Amino acid sequence: MMGLKDVLPDVMTEFPEMGRADIRDFKKGIDGAFKDFVREYGELIEGFFYPLKIFLSWFERLLVATPWPLMIIIFAVLVWLGARSWVIVVGTILASLLIGYLGMWEDMMKTLALISVSTFVCIAVGIPIGILMSKSDRMQSIIVPILDFMQTIPAFVYLIPVMMLLGIGKAPGLIAVCIYAMPPVIRLTDLGIRLVDKDVLEAADAFGASPSQKMFRVQLPLALPNLFAGVNQTIMMALAMVVVASLIGAQGLGSNVLKAVNNQYLTLGIMNGSAIVAIAIVFDRVSQKFGKRLQKHSETVHG
Amino acid sequence: MKRLLATSAVLAATLSASAAFAECGDIQMAEFNWASGELLANVDKFILEAGYGCNVELIVGGTTAIFAGMNEKGQPQIAGEQWVNALRDLLDPAMEEGRLHAVNKAPILGLGEGWWIPEYTAKAHPELKTALDFIEHPELFPDSEDPSKGAFIGCPAGWGCQHVNNSLFRAFDMEAKGWKLIDPGSAAGLDGSIAKANERQENWLGYYWSPTSIIGKYNMQSVPFGVEFAGSENWDSCIVVEDCPDPKPTSWVKSEVFTIVTDDFMKNGGEINDYLAARVYPGDVMGSMLVYMADEQAAGEDAAIEFLTKYEDVWTTWVSEEVAAKVKGAL
Amino acid sequence: MDDNSIEVKGLYKIFGPHGEKYIKAVQDGMSKDELNAKHNHVLGLKDINIHMPSAKIQVIMGLSGSGKSTMIRHINRLIEPTAGEVIYQGNDICQMSKADLQEFRRHKTAMVFQKFALLPHRTVIDNTLFGIELQGIGRAECEEQARHWLKRVGLEGFEDNYPNQLSGGMQQRVGLARALTNDADILLMDEAFSALDPLIRMDMQSILLELQEELHKTIVFITHDLDEALRLGDRIAILRDGAVIQQGTGQEIVLNPADAYISDFVKEVNRGRVIQVDTVMTEKGKRSKTSVESGTSLENVAKMFSDTGENTAKVVDADGKAIGGITMKATINAMVTPATH
Numbered sequence: 006m007m008g009l010k011d012v013l014p015d016v017m018t019e020f021p022e023m024g025r026a027d028i029r030d031f032k033k034g035i036d037g038a039f040k041d042f043v044r045e046y047g048e049l050i051e052g053f054f055y056p057l058k059i060f061l062s063w064f065e066r067l068l069v070a071t072p073w074p075l076m077i078i079i080f081a082v083l084v085w086l087g088a089r090s091w092v093i094v095v096g097t098i099l100a101s102l103l104i105g106y107l108g109m110w111e112d113m114m115k116t117l118a119l120i121s122v123s124t125f126v127c128i129a130v131g132i133p134i135g136i137l138m139s140k141s142d143r144m145q146s147i148i149v150p151i152l153d154f155m156q157t158i159p160a161f162v163y164l165i166p167v168m169m170l171l172g173i174g175k176a177p178g179l180i181a182v183c184i185y186a187m188p189p190v191i192r193l194t195d196l197g198i199r200l201v202d203k204d205v206l207e208a209a210d211a212f213g214a215s216p217s218q219k220m221f222r223v224q225l226p227l228a229l230p231n232l233f234a235g236v237n238q239t240i241m242m243a244l245a246m247v248v249v250a251s252l253i254g255a256q257g258l259g260s261n262v263l264k265a266v267n268n269q270y271l272t273l274g275i276m277n278g279s280a281i282v283a284i285a286i287v288f289d290r291v292s293q294k295f296g297k298r299l300q301k302h303s304e305t306v307h308g
Numbered sequence: 309m310k311r312l313l314a315t316s317a318v319l320a321a322t323l324s325a326s327a328a329f330a331e332c333g334d335i336q337m338a339e340f341n342w343a344s345g346e347l348l349a350n351v352d353k354f355i356l357e358a359g360y361g362c363n364v365e366l367i368v369g370g371t372t373a374i375f376a377g378m379n380e381k382g383q384p385q386i387a388g389e390q391w392v393n394a395l396r397d398l399l400d401p402a403m404e405e406g407r408l409h410a411v412n413k414a415p416i417l418g419l420g421e422g423w424w425i426p427e428y429t430a431k432a433h434p435e436l437k438t439a440l441d442f443i444e445h446p447e448l449f450p451d452s453e454d455p456s457k458g459a460f461i462g463c464p465a466g467w468g469c470q471h472v473n474n475s476l477f478r479a480f481d482m483e484a485k486g487w488k489l490i491d492p493g494s495a496a497g498l499d500g501s502i503a504k505a506n507e508r509q510e511n512w513l514g515y516y517w518s519p520t521s522i523i524g525k526y527n528m529q530s531v532p533f534g535v536e537f538a539g540s541e542n543w544d545s546c547i548v549v550e551d552c553p554d555p556k557p558t559s560w561v562k563s564e565v566f567t568i569v570t571d572d573f574m575k576n577g578g579e580i581n582d583y584l585a586a587r588v589y590p591g592d593v594m595g596s597m598l599v600y601m602a603d604e605q606a607a608g609e610d611a612a613i614e615f616l617t618k619y620e621d622v623w624t625t626w627v628s629e630e631v632a633a634k635v636k637g638a639l
Numbered sequence: 640m641d642d643n644s645i646e647v648k649g650l651y652k653i654f655g656p657h658g659e660k661y662i663k664a665v666q667d668g669m670s671k672d673e674l675n676a677k678h679n680h681v682l683g684l685k686d687i688n689i690h691m692p693s694a695k696i697q698v699i700m701g702l703s704g705s706g707k708s709t710m711i712r713h714i715n716r717l718i719e720p721t722a723g724e725v726i727y728q729g730n731d732i733c734q735m736s737k738a739d740l741q742e743f744r745r746h747k748t749a750m751v752f753q754k755f756a757l758l759p760h761r762t763v764i765d766n767t768l769f770g771i772e773l774q775g776i777g778r779a780e781c782e783e784q785a786r787h788w789l790k791r792v793g794l795e796g797f798e799d800n801y802p803n804q805l806s807g808g809m810q811q812r813v814g815l816a817r818a819l820t821n822d823a824d825i826l827l828m829d830e831a832f833s834a835l836d837p838l839i840r841m842d843m844q845s846i847l848l849e850l851q852e853e854l855h856k857t858i859v860f861i862t863h864d865l866d867e868a869l870r871l872g873d874r875i876a877i878l879r880d881g882a883v884i885q886q887g888t889g890q891e892i893v894l895n896p897a898d899a900y901i902s903d904f905v906k907e908v909n910r911g912r913v914i915q916v917d918t919v920m921t922e923k924g925k926r927s928k929t930s931v932e933s934g935t936s937l938e939n940v941a942k943m944f945s946d947t948g949e950n951t952a953k954v955v956d957a958d959g960k961a962i963g964g965i966t967m968k969a970t971i972n973a974m975v976t977p978a979t980h
Binding site: 204 | 774
């Protein structure tokens with residue numbers, strides 16, 4: 006029987022490719038350009054991230070060095086301040102004790118350091134970008150595709166340039182985490198600001214609010230619920246990235262998971278994976294409750 | 309009678325040969341996830357498919373994952389480049405019990421695991437000759453996160469070599485001398501750290517193995533340890549074990565790579581096993597292939613074709629003329 | 640006292656991306672429909688000329704789509720005009736720089752909105768001081784002012800509530816207190832009471848009139864309700880399809896509606912409450928013993944007749960001098976809606 010392939014001309018059945026040598030030159034050209042870039046600016050870029058690296062190292066050492074009972078008290082206090090719920094406080098204490106008892110205390114501290122600093126960086130960079138984006142439709146149309154790209158491109162692809170620029174360790178791990186985890190906070194800042202009631206904005210204008218007064222006294226406070234949803238998602242995504250970050254030498258629970266995968270250590274994998282889940286649950290509940298408490302004005306008493 | 313016997317022997321041989329052809333069928337072969345592993349697997353796949361009419365499925369994985377699969381499930385059936393040092397405890401009983409067989413105990417010549425430095429580091433410090441010399445100078449290899457310490461790049465967590473480097477790190481008392489043992493996280497992390505150091509002309513000291521693309525590409529120099537191999541007792545029961553209490557300084561054990569097959573395949577693989585036993589890559593050939601792969605960013609499949617085209621004199625000695633002709637025809 | 644009158648001159652607004660391109664055509668007589676059909680632009684305001692007197696309540700009335708909300712937003716330039724001037728104390732608001740406009744909005748105007756437009760995340764007191772806070776006044780003074788005005792609008796004790804814990808009427812009192820706290824000469828009220836229940840609306844109207852007696856602000860009040868317009872307005876301008884079709888005092892409009900559209904409007908109005916005795920007085924009855932003050936509404940005159948049993952009365956001015964007379968018959972005649980117009 007004659008197949009379709011026999012009838013059609015070659016050009017239809019074989020994709021007209023660029024040619025092996027051309028593709029090779031193309032790849033080598035871009036690689037070469039990037040290597041030149043690394044040689045030229047590598048040190049500058051590394052210098053730029055140096056304070057972050059020092060801070061992260063310091064913070065990690067601080068968490069690891071703090072005696073565990075003190076650390077658990079600090080957790081409990083922070084959780085209480087955030088969530089005002091005894092259930093969550095008790096859950097946090099039990100989870101910490103269990104994680105420590107199972108020998109993962111130090112790794113948990115390392116992971117917490119990475120997540121906290123990543124979240125901080127994502128917020129510090131993401132919110133201004135979100136604000137910028139909310140102010141102009143053109144800006145939004147430029148940034149949205151970049152965010153899509155950041156969220157969907159496999160992390161392994163950007164690990165290569167990040168590593169070439171910053172080597173291995175915590176700092177490149179943090180950058181990798183932030184590339185993936187930052188988009189939600191940007192998106193939801195933008196959305197939150199754009200959803201602010203037009204009537205209220207008009208009132209602010211009518212009373213002569215300057216653009217910055219409008220942003221900080223009206224738009225951002227009213228965008229806060231959405232913004233917080235963004236922060237929450239960012240934390241969750243950062244936690245999801247700790248295993249990937251450990252591929253380039255970020256230590257913590259993630260590297261144990263990686264080790265477990267490499268060696269089929271079933272229990273090690275489950276233990277460290279569960280510890281990550283426990284941290285995620287605590288972060289999620291606390292940030293959700295905190296976000297809700299920020300909105301106590303929306304509790305309707307009058308019908 | 310003699311003639312008859314001879315005739316029947318020839319007939320039987322022909323029959324069994326054709327039977328082997330007919331029986332070859334589906335083979336599951338490991339493709340180790342590093343460059344030489346990729347090349348080896350893809351060359352085997354090409355020759356077995358074109359020359360022997362097999363249908364080869366490649367299963368990608370790392371040392372321990374592939375070994376576990378073969379040892380416990382009998383799949384894949386062939387592992388071309390199984391590094392055995394780290395697996396000795398598991399591999400020896402498996403071979404003794406007849407679950408696995410080494411059909412080739414040296415498929416690649418000129419192997420070595422150990423510690424390496426970039427060429428420029430060696431040139432800049434000709435007075436430092438051995439690992440013993442280098443570990444006195446952590447200041448030459450500052451850690452980026454804590455520049456007061458020297459960075460020794462170990463083996464990614466979960467790899468067999470991790471415990472070895474941990475033990476050697478302690479045996480040479482490196483922590484007290486101002487060193488930090490860095491876990492690069494993954495193969496990509498380890499390679500990336502070498503690549504970054506070389507692009508930026510920074511000093512680097514750490515673990516790697518040869519022949520590999522990255523060693524060839526950056527012309528990394530192997531560092532002699534400056535001590536003798538302190539015996540397999542120390543090595544097998546301490547150095548390779550996690551948190552061994554008293555590791556003694558030693559040079560790296562001689563690395564061994566086997567081609568191993570499952571018991572089932574040993575019995576039924578027929579002349580495929582003969583091929584596997586005959587297939588030996590000289591060290592320089594493998595080295596230049598790996599540099600080619602790195603430079604051209606060639607995948608295993610492309611590299612296999614390059615090898616078969618360029619090193620015909622090497623691989624044609626592994627197979628019969630008939631098979632060689634078929635493989636050449638398929639190129 | 641400063642002259643806080645506002646002069647609107649030849650104001651046009653064409654909505655759409657290139658409004659200015661069609662202004663000439665509109666000035667030359669292109670109709671709203673034609674503009675829409677040919678150029679897909681909407682004519683919002685057309686040649687508006689209103690003199691809004693200082694320290695009085697100017698009502699701008701019209702049905703939805705008449706352009707009244709567009710009109711009021713030109714006074715603090717929340718909407719950019721396509722052509723025309725809005726003059727206040729010798730300056731054209733339409734020509735102000737951004738910085739001047741911001742200052743003008745902060746110090747000279749305050750606005751009350753139909754949907755209250757309170758900040759949901761701020762307490763009542765923080766909402767009230769929002770305007771002066773923007774001016775950069777210290778927190779303590781802001782709070783003092785805010786408390787004062789909250790008390791004046793009857794919201795003492797609700798300072799720490801959030802807006803959505805309050806009823807609509809109470810929320811609009813916060814809106815009013817916010818505007819008053821700003822201490823601006825011009826008060827812009829965009830259908831400020833339209834969203835409220837009738838009784839509460841009356842209540843708010845009374846509060847406004849009471850405050851105005853003491854404050855003497857120039858108030859621009861937008862409404863679609865003629866009763867409200869007549870009750871509050873010292874002067875009323877009626878808008879239809881973006882153009883002023885009649886302006887004057889409430890009495891003038893009720894007695895002499897400019898066209899059928901307006902007479903339709905005024906038909907249902909309680910004329911006795913709008914028309915003042917001065918409008919219908921004659922010489923007849925000028926010598927009566929009983930007297931009514933100039934400016935008394937006919938409703939009150941009728942009540943007086945019914946209370947006293949008299950049939951005639953003299954109309955006296957503020958000094959007690961008789962300026963005319965009124966009879967019961969004339970009063971009742973004037974109070975009844977004429978059958979035709």
